[in-house]
Amino acid sequence: MFAGDTSTDALILWAVVGYGLGSIPFGMVFARIMGLGNLREIGSGNIGATNVLRTGNKLAAALTVLFDGAKGAVALLLARHFAGEQAAQYAALAAFLGHCFPIWLGFRGGKGVATFLGIWLALAWPVGVACCLTWLAAAAVSRMSSVGALVSAAASTFWALVLGHGETLILGIILTLLVYLRHGANIARIKSGTEPKIGSKS
16 A cells, blocks of 8 residues: 555554554543543444543643654654655554554544554645644634534645655555544534534533
């Protein structure tokens, strides 16, 4: 899928490592450590930072963003260091899938926004920075995290091409499609005007 000459066994190994790292549900971990309750019974029931924020605990939400982003970046950087760029892209994609579809939670995971941004920061940091700024701008204007995610994801491949990272195009397109797939319900609520604003507890 991604161009390169890494052996199939190595690609499988790093995909498994990436999935394992990506499937760690940090939102649920921090919610439990900080006594915030079961995220499945709060707000949207999602395990990501936006839903953690609905508990009112900004520190827990910030830590969730940081660690959910880091797990994608770490998977990619480890694979890049030990096996090269092709393995890095496989590990990154697997980490994203691990976050969205973790086996430990019956494949009911998060929507992958922080992991998406973490992957881009490690894959090609200028693109990652541009995606983060795009998210911030779109979220600030709309007051909706989901809008920030959708606009950032849509812009990611544009930024990759403009900033000279065309080798990431296939991975970027796949990640963008997955972000939109995971935000299907959000898109429907945005259209109907019922999507919660950032910081809302419902």
